[in-house]
Amino acid sequence: MPPTQKELAKLAGVSAGTVSNVISGSTNVSDRSRQKVLEAIRVLNYQPNLIARSLKTNRTNTLGIVVPDITIPFFPKIIRGAESAARERGYFLIVLDSESSHTREADMIALLRAQRVEGILLIPAGGERLSPERSASLTSNLPVVCLDRLPADLDVDSVCVDDCGAAEMGISHLMGMGHREIAIITGPLTLHNEQERLRGYRQALKKGGIPVQPSLIWSGSFEQDEVARICQNGLLRPSGRPSALFATNGVTGLAALRSLYAVGLSTPRDFTFATFDELTAEDFFKPGITSVIQPTFDMGYRAVEVLLKRIDKETADGPREKVRLPATLIARESSNTPFYVEPKKNSAAIRKTARAK
Amino acid sequence: MPPTQKELAKLAGVSAGTVSNVISGSTNVSDRSRQKVLEAIRVLNYQPNLIARSLKTNRTNTLGIVVPDITIPFFPKIIRGAESAARERGYFLIVLDSESSHTREADMIALLRAQRVEGILLIPAGGERLSPERSASLTSNLPVVCLDRLPADLDVDSVCVDDCGAAEMGISHLMGMGHREIAIITGPLTLHNEQERLRGYRQALKKGGIPVQPSLIWSGSFEQDEVARICQNGLLRPSGRPSALFATNGVTGLAALRSLYAVGLSTPRDFTFATFDELTAEDFFKPGITSVIQPTFDMGYRAVEVLLKRIDKETADGPREKVRLPATLIARESSNTPFYVEPKKNSAAIRKTARAK
DNA sequence: GAAACGAAATGAGACGTCTCATTTCGTTTC
DNA sequence: GAAACGAAATGAGACGTCTCATTTCGTTTC
Numbered sequence: 001m002p003p004t005q006k007e008l009a010k011l012a013g014v015s016a017g018t019v020s021n022v023i024s025g026s027t028n029v030s031d032r033s034r035q036k037v038l039e040a041i042r043v044l045n046y047q048p049n050l051i052a053r054s055l056k057t058n059r060t061n062t063l064g065i066v067v068p069d070i071t072i073p074f075f076p077k078i079i080r081g082a083e084s085a086a087r088e089r090g091y092f093l094i095v096l097d098s099e100s101s102h103t104r105e106a107d108m109i110a111l112l113r114a115q116r117v118e119g120i121l122l123i124p125a126g127g128e129r130l131s132p133e134r135s136a137s138l139t140s141n142l143p144v145v146c147l148d149r150l151p152a153d154l155d156v157d158s159v160c161v162d163d164c165g166a167a168e169m170g171i172s173h174l175m176g177m178g179h180r181e182i183a184i185i186t187g188p189l190t191l192h193n194e195q196e197r198l199r200g201y202r203q204a205l206k207k208g209g210i211p212v213q214p215s216l217i218w219s220g221s222f223e224q225d226e227v228a229r230i231c232q233n234g235l236l237r238p239s240g241r242p243s244a245l246f247a248t249n250g251v252t253g254l255a256a257l258r259s260l261y262a263v264g265l266s267t268p269r270d271f272t273f274a275t276f277d278e279l280t281a282e283d284f285f286k287p288g289i290t291s292v293i294q295p296t297f298d299m300g301y302r303a304v305e306v307l308l309k310r311i312d313k314e315t316a317d318g319p320r321e322k323v324r325l326p327a328t329l330i331a332r333e334s335s336n337t338p339f340y341v342e343p344k345k346n347s348a349a350i351r352k353t354a355r356a357k
Numbered sequence: 358m359p360p361t362q363k364e365l366a367k368l369a370g371v372s373a374g375t376v377s378n379v380i381s382g383s384t385n386v387s388d389r390s391r392q393k394v395l396e397a398i399r400v401l402n403y404q405p406n407l408i409a410r411s412l413k414t415n416r417t418n419t420l421g422i423v424v425p426d427i428t429i430p431f432f433p434k435i436i437r438g439a440e441s442a443a444r445e446r447g448y449f450l451i452v453l454d455s456e457s458s459h460t461r462e463a464d465m466i467a468l469l470r471a472q473r474v475e476g477i478l479l480i481p482a483g484g485e486r487l488s489p490e491r492s493a494s495l496t497s498n499l500p501v502v503c504l505d506r507l508p509a510d511l512d513v514d515s516v517c518v519d520d521c522g523a524a525e526m527g528i529s530h531l532m533g534m535g536h537r538e539i540a541i542i543t544g545p546l547t548l549h550n551e552q553e554r555l556r557g558y559r560q561a562l563k564k565g566g567i568p569v570q571p572s573l574i575w576s577g578s579f580e581q582d583e584v585a586r587i588c589q590n591g592l593l594r595p596s597g598r599p600s601a602l603f604a605t606n607g608v609t610g611l612a613a614l615r616s617l618y619a620v621g622l623s624t625p626r627d628f629t630f631a632t633f634d635e636l637t638a639e640d641f642f643k644p645g646i647t648s649v650i651q652p653t654f655d656m657g658y659r660a661v662e663v664l665l666k667r668i669d670k671e672t673a674d675g676p677r678e679k680v681r682l683p684a685t686l687i688a689r690e691s692s693n694t695p696f697y698v699e700p701k702k703n704s705a706a707i708r709k710t711a712r713a714k
Numbered sequence: 715g716a717a718a719c720g721a722a723a724t725g726a727g728a729c730g731t732c733t734c735a736t737t738t739c740g741t742t743t744c
Numbered sequence: 745g746a747a748a749c750g751a752a753a754t755g756a757g758a759c760g761t762c763t764c765a766t767t768t769c770g771t772t773t774c
Contacts, residue, residue: 374756
């Protein structure tokens with residue numbers, strides 16, 4: 001059994017209260033007593049029992065983060081940022097994985113609550129929703145900051161990228177390269193951020209005076225097979241293959257690339273491509289893939305800041321924070337070739353690709 | 358404040374002891390009392406305070422895992438396996454990141470210890486070592502299972518891949534394709550597993566009757582710049598470029614590929630390549646990269662099994678377990694072209710590459 | 715040197731839970 | 745119906761820490 005303060009007190013020849021005062025840094029301790037206690041700590045290799053302390057102080061100095069799938073590289077990057085901010089402020093961060101299941105997510109939150117964490121960072125799972133009452137009760141009296149994906153029906157603090165604007169930037173880039181037939185493939189549209197990104201697509205087209213074609217909106221999934229099916233369907237549209245494809249997240253984007261490669265199409269030869277998120281080892285992909293990059297570290301970092309503000313009694317009553325961070329576009333080979341459409345000769349548009357060089 | 362058992366007792370009209378008996382599942386409770394308590398739990402939305410329970414029972418049902426860098430995809434996969442095994446047995450898993458620093462690793466372990474986790478999975482940080490006494494004291498009275506990287510000076514339970522055998526398999530594969538001048542690039546050789554993989558290299562060459570050339574052993578690093586320097590140096594050897602390169606881990610392997618691409622060399626055109634570990638989105642790399650794949654999920658899963666065996670009073674005294682799991686080789690385009698060496702004509706070997714159609 | 719004062723030290727009590735010895739209760743047996 | 749018995753319920757005490765009211769101590773002041 002690890003040593004306790006009582007044993008320290010005995011060894012140092014002072015009372016247990018004095019030991020506690022030394023450890024918690026009270027000033028009303030004489031140098032002589034402090035030295036004796038510190039010596040005892042050294043001798044017994046004492047480490048405070050944080051569990052007992054938490055029980056008494058009702059503080060755990062611990063935050064929790066629940067992510068949908070820790071094996072998707074996007075999330076560990078956010079965790080890194082969150083952990084950094086937490087540590088700087090003297091908090092621990094417990095990482096849990098909901099495996100993209102709302103049920104499991106509820107379990108994880110209940111667990112963190114039972115562990116008496118002081119607040120939670122939540123990247124909501126996709127899939128089936130809990131009833132609103134259920135999810136409200138899960139987080140009642142517990143500060144929660146949502147990251148990346150925002151629950152439609154919950155009014156909470158949140159940190160994410162300016163999804164609409166970021167998508168618009170990506171699409172504008174493609175339009176700037178001369179594309180007019182730009183398909184978009186999304187993740188599940190039950191996710192709020194996916195909806196926003198789709199909105200950004202519409203917005204960009206509108207600004208560019210290009211009509212939105214329903215046959216170019218491929219509303220998608222995170223599943224490889226499903227994405228493959230969607231791509232196949234999309235390619236079959238009567239007016240032919242689009243010249244460019246934009247994916248609203250890295251998982252779907254990678255799945256789409258795989259599917260298209262599988263049927264013999266490659267970028268940039270057969271289609272121009274850009275995607276949300278950095279595909280891992282992106283600078284190594286041949287060809288390089290144009291990406292809309294989210295500031296993952298900052299997202300985690302900022303989210304902890306917002307959460308701690310909510311936890312702090314002084315500032316807990318502030319208005320809901322909705323942090324929107326800007327994304328960055330990195331243009332690479334998959335999209336940086338200008339694309340020209342010849343003036344219509346007959347009903348079928350004729351496309352040609354001209355390579356600069 | 359969340360409701361307590363005392364409040365439950367008041368509402369249900371029974372004593373606090375009975376409430377506790379219901380919650381902890383004792384049998385000596387009448388159905389009538391049990392129903393009343395359960396009803397009270399429902400009404401108050403009671404959740405047990407795990408902190409208070411832990412203080413009393415001296416059990417936390419929590420394990421910790423410390424990884425060097427959660428953003429390296431290899432580690433989250435291990436975490437997934439560990440979390441799975443832990444959950445099945447009713448344990449929670451706290452994930453911490455040592456950021457490859459031994460000092461920070463020590464802090465993380467101290468933290469977990471103060472949190473009174475029941476055991477630790479440790480993937481040791483590289484870099485500067487702590488003194489043996491220090492690291493021994495860190496883990497005294499606390500079950501620890503080391504994963505992947507084994508500390509040379511600590512006798513602990515461990516789970517890792519058969520590093521030597523796995524490397525031998527990779528090298529044999531290259532030899533089987535006709536290569537005789539095979540360079541190996543490693544991570545820091547302070548890591549035990551890197552040493553073992555290098556040993557596998559020597560062993561494979563020995564069995565194949567090929568002499569080991571010091572100029573083909575590029576002892577390396579995880580840092581991109583350092584790896585680039587090492588590759589450059591390696592290429593300058595008097596007897597010319599090796600025909601094949603084997604990397605002993607994914608991080609170094611990816612860095613090496615980048616460096617070589619940067620100087621205009623590509624695989625498989627200019628050199629044959631294989632590496633430990635799956636490079637993320639590997640099936641998407643062009644060309645596909647031959648990999649020695651570690652059973653990451655299983656490693657995490659097995660490690661928790663070993664750890665729990667050590668925690669369980671019944672089996673805590675068993676002999677040290679040294680689990681060695683087999684790796685798998687997946688041959689892809691970067692290495693699956695047979696390579697022929699023409700019989701020596703003069704002192705300088707003439708190489709030629711024949712591509713099977 | 716007694717009184718006054720502030721600093722230092724003490725020790726009781728509590729955080730929410732579980733355990734276990736003790737008490738209460740209901741049923742069975744003769 | 746009293747005695748015996750086992751099941752059910754109770755309540756005191758403890759886990760290790762912190763807090764805070766109280767006490768002790770040492771120094772200063774007149």
